Amino acid sequence: MSTLEIKNLHASVETPEGTKQILKGVDLTINSGETHAIMGPNGSGKSTLAYSLAGHPKYEITEGSVTLDGEDVLAMSVDERAKAGMFLAMQYPVEVPGVSVSNFLRTAKTAIDGEAPKLRTWVKDVKKSMDDLRMDSSFAERNVNEGFSGGEKKRHEILQMELLAPKIAVLDETDSGLDVDALRIVSEGVNRVKDNTGLGIMLITHYTRILKYIQPDFVHVFVNGQIAEQGGRELADRLEAEGYDRFLASA
């Protein structure tokens, strides 16, 4: 049982026009096995929240705290956060030329576990996970994200999540740009990992469509760098019907 606790989180970013405050006091607790949908309009700071949790150098944390099972996440380097059990599935996964997927996965697994995985079980695990995500085996020899389609990139993110087995995963608009088939495959993958490992999930999304496939336990409406409203599944249904206008007017 793990708990990610975000308290009063403030984050800013340097822009040509000066320092811009983006997160303005985020409070959120995610436990193992829970799925929290973070929904909000574009520019509300959802991705900043995701990147801040992962430790992207572009964002400066100006106030607040983040702990994972009591450990200070903000004091950790980017790779230390991953080793502690945090995972960020990125909205725009980065191409890394010259590094094959199989080499990348093995290196990451070795880094997370502190020792190289046993070859035989590892090869089997990778193959099973790739099969489940309908990824052709030739994928393993391609360079990381190089020439991948949008759907392939997202499946590759979920593949990593399954193999690295984090405690808490932040899925940053994993559904954006996916057709229905790809969305279903990716969602099944997320559900499978959750069922198998008791993963806690922060599911950042702009659309309600993915919530047909991944059942949220909690829905949070994110507006102007803060959580504006919280509720259950029904809140998502209301957003589906009404959109974000109600929140934007008051913001």
Add this chain to the structure above:
Amino acid sequence: MTVTDHSRATADAAHTHGLGTPTPDASRADRPTSFDVDAFTVPTGREEEWRFSPLKDIKPMLADQATDGHLEWDVPALPEGVTLTEVSPADARERSVRAPGDRASAVAAAHAGGAMALTIAPNTVVDEPIQITVTGRGEDVRGHLLVEAGASSEATVIIERRGTATYSEFVSVDLADNAGLNLVLLQLWDEDAVHAGEVVARLGRDSRLRGSVVTLGGKAVRLNTSAAFAGEGASVDLFGLYFADSGQHQEHQLFVDHAVPRCTSRVTYKGALAGATARTVWIGDVLIRKEAEETDTYELNRNLVLTDGARADSVPNLEIETGEIAGAGHASATGRFDDEQMFYLRSRGISEEEARKLVVRGFFADLIQEIGVPTVEESLMKAIDLELEHVNEELAEEHA
């Protein structure tokens, strides 16, 4: 990132791409060659072939003066059919495939006091690589070397340069008909060495040259490699790997001269740069003459910039004088290992050092496999890891 790629370039009378070539020669073939030092003026740095070069470091090697320094040669017991002999200056000139193509090279040939000749007798097939190590002892050295592969011979020759020197050389590589030669030149100098070299190869009918150049060490290294086809059906593969860190200038110029029909050339050079003052230059010229029908050529240069400040110049030039070619193309790209890539890898638990290693090893892996000598391949991976450790230390200091 800039990419030019003409996998099947159209045949213009003179098809040339370059980064602002100031006043190009009418053709690359028009550059003079001579054993007479005075045939070349002392470069000012404005000349096309010198404009990227660190003339301050190279200057001592441009003076028409004798030196008394030597490199120490460590030569293994040579297999039957292979000899290493000293050759008189007159014979050295006579047996070179052509005259030097620039002043540094002409000075080297003029003051080397003759040449060392590594000769592989016709029909000799040597299975084991012939590994020669030359070590500099901090002296000023001029060198002239002949590598002669006899008809239908087959051999692998590795020449490894270590230690430190101010060293200029003229290397002639002669492949007789149907000879196969794998020549590996390793520049593993200490960090203060300065090296200006010209390697000129002539390929006889149906001969095969695989030439690999690896430059990791030295303060300034400038290597000019030329390959000219003298007979039909020959092929040349030129591979290069370089890794420059702060304070290093590594320059590789290439010229493949397709003067006869039905020959194949591939040029593949890859370089990594790390450190604010790391500097690399790659110039790849290919000339397909009117006679050279059914030529098949492709040249590629890739650079990986690991840190801010490092600079990689890459200039591919393709001159095509006939429309009857099988294929001609070039590609040049300089990419950066940027903060986003670093963040992505680190977000998967991979440390900064490991991330850099992963990327650099991946970048060079396929190229290293092309060298075709397992012992060299292994030691190169180790040498690259060492370079990376050096880079990591340097970056750690910068951050401190």
